[in-house]
């Protein structure tokens with residue numbers, strides 16, 4: 255669990271002095287700070303506050319040396335004292351001031367940093383809020399101490415690098431050495447005439463700030479006894495170089511603003527803040543976040559503080575203190591007079607008495623005058639207050655009207671914000687729909703690709719199988735044709751052998767018929783001869799012979815009819831066998847023709863199916879690409895609509 259570890263505040267002030275400068279009333283603040291520091295020292299532990307006041311005295315510059323400017327400040331670093339020599343009414347009065355640390359004119363930037371700032375930066379990294387501010391009159395070396403010389407071109411530090419670049423370097427060196435997990439942000443602001451300028455804000459924002467209708471950057475109380483600046487630009491930084499660039503950018507902006515507004519650097523304050531969050535693990539493994547803040551403040555020249563718009567209460571205190579002093583002085587004098595009268599005190603010389611009486615009288619007159627003045631001033635002030643009260647009432651009325659106006663504006667703004675939020679939600683829903691459409695489209699494309707891949711494989715398989723089937727068919731048809739040719743040849747041969755066999759039998763039959771005919775003819779001749787021979791013989795014999803002839807004739811006729819029947823039967827058998835063979839051949843040829851036709855039909859229908867299949871595939875592919883194009887177009891339209899809506903939304907939100 256993350257938690258934020260916030261430590262107490264610490265602070266330190268650097269008072270810069272020039273050696274020729276006698277501390278004046280404003281320098282009293284240095285003493286005040288010192289005494290405050292001493293006072294707070296007693297309660298350091300209770301309050302958790304620690305203020306240190308360090309003084310640095312710069313050496314005389316060339317001009318001052320040339321002009322032989324007298325040196326009125328001497329520093330004793332060991333005793334931590336600064337001695338100022340003053341000549342009042344030809345009397346030399348030496349006044350000594352004590353500080354937490356004193357740096358004389360020969361002190362180097364590094365000495366000051368190592369002794370005074372280094373420990374404070376360590377405390378920042380331990381999670382404290384620390385402030386280092388430079389205070390002093392113009393030209394006493396505040397900017398020199400805080401910023402120092404510019405970095406060299408190769409990025410190296412010059413010897414006169416000031417507190418800010420050295421602190422930045424130290425912070426990064428320590429964090430990197432610890433391999434710490436951290437985040438860092440910086441702010442840079444300028445305070446001039448009670449007006450805060452964000453030195454890191456982009457130009458447009460600066461313009462807004464100038465525009466009175468916009469919310470100005472404002473100093474707010476954080477409710478925990480601290481203050482923060484509302485609306486200040488915070489820049490996240492990860493390297494020392496980034497901070498140096500930001501510093502350069504901010505300083506450049508400060509310079510530009512100064513030129514434009516004819517300000518002087520000595521009249522404005524600048525505050526550069528570095529906030530560091532560091533992650534730490536407790537021994538129990540719990541994650542803790544340490545938060546430390548370093549404020550680096552370059553104050554306005556102390557003689558210009560009143561001109562910088564500050565009125566920052568000492569005068570009032572001085573006046574009341576003075577009246578108080580005067581009253582106590584009167585009391586003291588009264589007591590002295592009383593003691594003199596009663597002779598129970600110490601006698602004083604007459605001259606002194608007269609002088610003191612004079613002084614007392616003058617004092618009483620002065621007091622009377624002052625009281626009168628004060629009364630008239632009070633009266634005047636009362637009148638002024640009444641006036642300002644009336645003004646305030648008027649302003650209050652105006653402010654109320656402005657508040658109402660602003661409330662109306664705010665309610666309108668809230669309404670438009672609500673409408674914008676609703677519109678944004680609609681747009682978001684549309685965007686989500688579009689995104690789901692797009693993802694659906696992508697899924698479709700993926701599916702289409704897969705189907706195309708599968709189709710490609712199916713087509714390849716189909717082509718392979720078709721080629722194999724066609725080859726098989728071709729082989730089968732070729733084998734069948736060869737087989738048929740063989741069969742027809744065999745049948746031709748069979749027919750030829752059959753026909754030749756039957757021709758032989760017919761020839762034999764013809765020969766036998768010829769022989770029979772010859773036999774018949776010879777028998778008839780023999781019978782004729784016998785008839786002739788017997789013609790002359792007896793009638794009886796003739797009858798016998800006739801019967802014999804008739805017998806022979808009938809047997810011959812029987813034989814002939816049998817032979818003729820046999821020949822008919824043989825011829826019929828031959829004819830029927832030939833007929834059957836012919837029928838068989840015809841049927842077989844018909845079968846083969848039909849099989850061939852079927853094979854041809856199958857091949858044709860296969861090729862038709864293939865062509866149709868490819869056509870369908872092409873059609874599907876065309877449909878798919880059309881769908882894709884349409885989807886892309888719809889998608890593009892939706893996207894451009896969404897972009898337009900977003901633009902409108904952005905323009906209306908920026909308005």
Ligand SMILES: Nc1ncnc2c1ncn2[C@@H]1O[C@H](COP(=O)(O)OP(=O)(O)OP(=O)(O)O)[C@@H](O)[C@H]1O
Pocket residue numbers: 270311312313315359390391392393394395396397398399519520554555
């Ligand atoms: N310790 C020092 N050693 C050498 N020169 C110094 C030292 N301190 C200041 N100077 C020089 O004195 C001059 C005035 O210093 P600087 O501009 O820092 O004063 P300042 O207090 O910031 O003035 P201002 O309030 O006008 O900004 C500069 O030229 C600076 O280089």
